[in-house]
Amino acid sequence: MGDARRMFDEMPERDTVSWNTMIGSYARAGEISAAVEMFGAMMCCGVDVSATAVVALAACGWQGESVHGFSVKTGFCKDVKVAAAMEGMYFRKGEIGCAKKVFEEATRRDLVLYNCMVDSCAKARRIEEAMGLVDRMRQEGLKPNTGTLVGVLSACGASGAIVPGRRIHELALEIGLELDTALGTSLVDMYFKCGYPKEAIAVFYAMRDRDVMAWTAMIMGLGVNGQSDAAISLFHSMQQDGVTPNEVTFLAVLNACSHGGLVFEGKKHLESMVRKYGMSPHTEHYGCIIDLLGKAGRLDEAYELIRSLSSHGDAMGWRTLLAACRVQGNVELGRTVQARLDAMGNYHPSDTILLSNAYALGDRWDEIAQARDSQGQKMVMDRKEAGCSAIEVSSSDI
CATH class of the missing domain: 1.25.40 (Serine Threonine Protein Phosphatase 5, Tetratricopeptide repeat)
Structure with missing residues (x-):
């Protein structure tokens, strides 16, 4: 500047x-x-x-x-x-009241102004108001476009609101909107998030053109909805179609592997991300692998992976491993992980709860009491540190 x-x-x-x-x-x-x-x-x-x-x-x-x-x-x-x-x-x-006033007082309300208002209502999770505006703009002779609908679909997906989401889909078909990548991907995402994978799949295959975002939405949706094998198969189809995956695509793939317990596939795709596509995995990618290894009971491997990272892992990665220690009842590694979190200054009361559950799996009840006593001391120390103050007193004041 x-x-x-x-x-x-x-x-x-x-x-x-x-x-x-x-x-x-x-x-x-x-x-x-x-x-x-x-x-x-x-x-x-x-x-x-x-x-x-x-x-x-x-x-x-x-x-x-x-x-x-x-x-x-x-x-x-x-x-x-x-x-x-x-x-x-x-x-x-x-x-919001002021925004509505601006809208109502506008001398001319065109598609741009309506789209702005619809999108703003959708982002505020005011879905019914957004739908009412869509109906109103049609009454005023304006035809909604893709930009009008994608924001509402995103809000429907985030809220699990399938009824208005389906109404938007029906409206798009009624007014003859082309199922382009933006609208199609938004519909796929909405249907998956609302728990309707069949409808999402139907929309995906009805799309004429599918870009990397559309493929990624499908892979992510299949993985989250328990269809990990289908997600991996679709990833291979995407590559065969000549579409290059991006970092978000690989996150969707690794997430699918984690949900399905596909250890070999997960490790293979993480390696492919680096060697074949020259990408640098982020903490979120490694977090999926740590979660995958933890669920498979390969805690030592997960521990060595997180230690090998240049950043030595973030709090989320270590906490994911601690949760796996709880599931597998591995108290010794759980202690090590909790100590690591403490050393990072990322202590959280839930850490003690996770470790206590690991103790419970091994019937080590005395150590549960010790862990909770330690938690109480940490919380007291935190409160003391947060409220400490100092007053300087000169000799003349004594």
Whole structure:
């Protein structure tokens, strides 16, 4: 931003475009005060303020009421892009009533404005309101597009709301929307998350074009719904179709292996990710393998894997291993893992519960009491550290 600002300051003449560019750049960079300062300077210089500048300020959430009032006063509120930016700003701030007011007061409500409102309602999990807006836009002669529906489908999947999800699917068929990758993938994801794998599979195979996101959604959905072998088979089909997997695809594959207990397949695909595709696995990928090995009772192998990582594993990985120690009743390794978590400063009361359950499997009841006493001491120490304070007293005060 420093170089851009110097170039701007050195310009002999600055038009509306150059001012808008700087304000937008500051807003996108999160430098709110600089964007506001530039906006004020633009007005002081007598340059005509454009809707673009107002949109930029609304996007960064600066003094919502002030921006809104300014847009009303100058007439920019009639600009659909400004109104959409205002809606988004109010929704991000949780002021849904204000967002609705902007929408209702708009002199013209086009597809862009409706899509913004529908998407905002969907993200707020206000699914019925979003559906009502879709019905309303049709009554006003507007045809929903893919952008209108994907946000609602995402909310339906996250909430397990199959009824409105199916209504969206029926609407897409009724108005003749093409089952493109965005809409198709959203439907696949929604059906899987709502527990309807047959419908998800039918949508997937009805899609004309399938990109890596569509394949990944299918692999993830099959794995989570207990069809690990089918997920791995689909991954092979994806490669045969010439679609290159990405890191999220491999996460879906490894997750499927973990759900199905496919140790050989999991290790093979992790190796393929590195050697064949040149990708660097993240903690989430290793976490799937640690979980897989733990469920298979191969705790020592999981322990050596997490120790071999350059970061020596994160708290989530170690805690996954601790949970496996509980299931397998491996107290000794469980103690080692808990000590590692303590050393990382990531103690959590659930760690003691997991270890206590491992003790219980081995009928080691005395050690359960010791573990709980130790937990109580740690919690007391944490409370003391959180509330400590110091007061300096000079000799003259004594």
